[in-house]
Amino acid sequence: MANKAxxxxxxxxxxxxxxxxxxxxxxxxxxxESQLWTSTFRxxxxxxxxxxxxxxxxxxxLHLHPVKMHRHALRIKFTWCMGGITFLxxxxxxxxxxxxxxxxxxxxxxxxxxMKYLQYDVPFGMLMRNMHRWAAHAxxxxxxxxxxxxxxxxxxxxxxxxxWVIGVFLVTFTLLLSFTGYLLPWDQLAMWAVTVGTNMARAxxxxxxxxxxxxxxxxxxxxxxxxxxxxxxxxxxxxxxRFYVLHCIFIPLIAGALMIVHFWRIRKDGGISGxx
Amino acid sequence: MSEAAAAPKRKVEGVPEKLHVWPYLVxxxxxxxxxxxxxxxxxxxxxxxxxEEAANPTKTPNPSKxxxxxxxxxxxxxxxxxxxxxVVAPVLIIVGLMLIPYLDVNPKGNGYYTYHERKVAxxxxxxxxxxxxxxxxxxxxxxxxxxxxxFMPWQYWDPHKVVALVSVDLPYAxxxxxxxxxxxxxxxxxxxxxxxxxxxxxxxxRKALKSVGFLRMFLKIQLALIMMGIVIxxxxxxxxxxxxxxxTPWISV
Numbered sequence: 001m002a003n004k005a006x007x008x009x010x011x012x013x014x015x016x017x018x019x020x021x022x023x024x025x026x027x028x029x030x031x032x033e034s035q036l037w038t039s040t041f042r043x044x045x046x047x048x049x050x051x052x053x054x055x056x057x058x059x060x061x062l063h064l065h066p067v068k069m070h071r072h073a074l075r076i077k078f079t080w081c082m083g084g085i086t087f088l089x090x091x092x093x094x095x096x097x098x099x100x101x102x103x104x105x106x107x108x109x110x111x112x113x114x115m116k117y118l119q120y121d122v123p124f125g126m127l128m129r130n131m132h133r134w135a136a137h138a139x140x141x142x143x144x145x146x147x148x149x150x151x152x153x154x155x156x157x158x159x160x161x162x163x164w165v166i167g168v169f170l171v172t173f174t175l176l177l178s179f180t181g182y183l184l185p186w187d188q189l190a191m192w193a194v195t196v197g198t199n200m201a202r203a204x205x206x207x208x209x210x211x212x213x214x215x216x217x218x219x220x221x222x223x224x225x226x227x228x229x230x231x232x233x234x235x236x237x238x239x240x241x242r243f244y245v246l247h248c249i250f251i252p253l254i255a256g257a258l259m260i261v262h263f264w265r266i267r268k269d270g271g272i273s274g275x276x
Numbered sequence: 277m278s279e280a281a282a283a284p285k286r287k288v289e290g291v292p293e294k295l296h297v298w299p300y301l302v303x304x305x306x307x308x309x310x311x312x313x314x315x316x317x318x319x320x321x322x323x324x325x326x327x328e329e330a331a332n333p334t335k336t337p338n339p340s341k342x343x344x345x346x347x348x349x350x351x352x353x354x355x356x357x358x359x360x361x362x363v364v365a366p367v368l369i370i371v372g373l374m375l376i377p378y379l380d381v382n383p384k385g386n387g388y389y390t391y392h393e394r395k396v397a398x399x400x401x402x403x404x405x406x407x408x409x410x411x412x413x414x415x416x417x418x419x420x421x422x423x424x425x426x427f428m429p430w431q432y433w434d435p436h437k438v439v440a441l442v443s444v445d446l447p448y449a450x451x452x453x454x455x456x457x458x459x460x461x462x463x464x465x466x467x468x469x470x471x472x473x474x475x476x477x478x479x480x481x482r483k484a485l486k487s488v489g490f491l492r493m494f495l496k497i498q499l500a501l502i503m504m505g506i507v508i509x510x511x512x513x514x515x516x517x518x519x520x521x522x523x524t525p526w527i528s529v
Contacts, residue, residue, distance in 0.1 A: 049296070052296040052298045052299070053296070053298075055298040055302075056297050056298050056302075062297075062298070062302065065297045065301060065302070066297060067296070067297060068294040068295060068296055068297060069294060069295060069297055069300075069301060070293075070294060070295075071293050071294075071295055073301075074295065074300060074301060074304060076304075078389075081308050084305060084308065084309075085308065085312055088308075088309050088312055088313070089312070089316075092313070092316060112330040112331065115327055116327075119327065126324065127317075127320055127321065129325055130319075130320035130321075130323065130324055130325045131316055131317065131320040132325075133325040134316060134319050134320055134323070134325070135316055137344075138316070140345050144405075147373075148401075148405060151376075151397075151401050152389055152398070152401075153385075153387060153388060153389055154384075154385035154386045154387060154388070154390075154394065154397075155386070155387060156376055156377040156380075157377060157380070157382075157383070157385075157386040157387075158377075158383075158386070160377070161377035161378060164374070164376065164377050165374045165377070168370060168373045168374045171373075172370055175345055175346075178343065178345065179343055179346070182343050185327055186330065186331045187327050187328040187329060187330060187331055188328040188329055188330070188331060188332060188335070188337060189326060189327075189328045190331060191331035191332075191333070192336065192337050192340040192341075193340070193341060193342050193343050195340065196340050196341065196342040196350065197342045197343065197346060199358070199362070200349075200358055200361075200362025200363060201362075201363070202358070203357070203358030203359040203362050203363055204359065204363045205359055205363065205364070205527075208359075208363075210358070211358075211359050211363070212359050212526045212527040213526060234333060235333070236333065273386065273387035274387045274388070275386075275387050275388045
């Protein structure tokens with residue numbers, strides 16, 4: 001009784017399938033067993049211990065986490081959530097910053113007018129600029145609080161000494177990221193804040209033209225630690241370009257690399273610290 | 277089905293209970309991210325980032341302030357020369373912070389909040405962070421006006437406020453008028469401060485020398501003395517009008 005021909009369901013059968021809902025089960029089966037689906041999703045969504053593990057282990061974004069963790073590490077009272085919030089704010093500045101880069105030119109003649117353009121003409125330009133600036137300021141605060149929490153819980157103690165050192169680098173780079181970005185609006189606030197800040201480099205011992213022992217090295221206002229930083233003897237267009245490159249490329253790359261190490265070391269050092 | 281229902285909880289002593297990260301942590305992170313992003317968006321809709329007039333190198337604002345997170349450092353410029361306040365102090369802060377895990381060998385308080393098991397460490401960090409960093413920033417943002425003079429919040433920022441500069445150097449206050457002898461006296465005071473401080477610390481903690489090690493103890497007390505020295509200098513300046521402790525042609529402290 002082998003009937004190889006595909007069976008064409010009668011209309012009555014078809015209507016019955018729709019009425020009973022069977023048709024949806026069949027469609028779902030067709031989709032979830034297709035090559036397209038199975039090559040994309042490696043596991044089911046049913047809440048089983050196996051799927052809970054796979055949810056983390058087979059996802060490139062989530063596999064930063066361990067599969068299981070101690071209950072105490074979930075408590076916001078313990079972690080303050082500050083490290084994660086700092087990273088989230090960093091990502092926010094990356095997204096909004098890239099959008100701003102489409103409209104902003106780090107050139108003395110254009111920079112300030114590009115800011116005006118962003119604020120008054122670009123759709124959502126003001127919002128992007130606000131989010132970028134406030135996220136950057138917030139990130140400075142949250143990274144300090146994260147560091148404070150890590151100190152108070154003694155989480156820098158063995159075996160996490162190295163990760164604390166990486167963290168201190170990251171705090172420093174957070175401040176430098178914020179500082180280099182401070183110049184880019186090219187308004188009075190920016191220029192003079194950066195002038196005050198970079199004037200300090202002038203006083204570097206040996207390497208700044210006004211620093212102690214400078215006379216033995218022979219540095220000049222045009223050729224010292226400060227001029228290296230701002231490309232001249234005052235904060236002008238070369239400084240704007242230098243700070244732009246540092247802000248958008250150099251420091252984010254280094255900070256990003258250090259973040260990878262920082263997060264990886266958390267796992268390697270036994271996860272979030274806790275009572276031994 | 278929750279894990280608790282799937283397997284009856286076994287009480288195994290010493291084995292801490294572990295939870296699946298999915299969903300327990302991931303959902304928490306998601307909620308946290310949601311709250312932060314919504315707060316950031318609302319804040320950004322309500323409050324605009326500042327944009328002043330175009331940069332003008334011929335028009336110096338008074339006061340000229342660094343970004344707010346550096347105002348603690350800018351404030352100690354009142355008490356120290358730029359080579360210290362602007363270069364050496366930040367480097368010492370960064371290096372000192374990095375050294376913390378290698379200098380603090382107290383094994384207690386690893387991974388939990390405790391004050392009683394590490395009182396000194398908590399005090400030092402809180403003093404450095406909350407007073408020397410945060411309080412000075414707050415002062416720099418809100419209380420420093422034209423000429424970097426101190427103004428109370430209710431006072432008018434008078435750009436013509438004149439504050440008499442009556443400060444003198446420490447050797448001068450002690451009656452030294454000769455340049456060389458002043459430098460020697462000032463250098464002696466500094467040497468005595470660090471020498472006696474280090475000696476006293478090593479004497480009081482002599483029992484710890486074997487277990488902690490000489491280098492650790494030495495670095496620890498130098499950093500502590502520098503931190504205290506900054507406070508002492510601020511007090512000397514405000515309370516006694518002392519400008520420098522030591523004056524030489526190269527550096528003055």
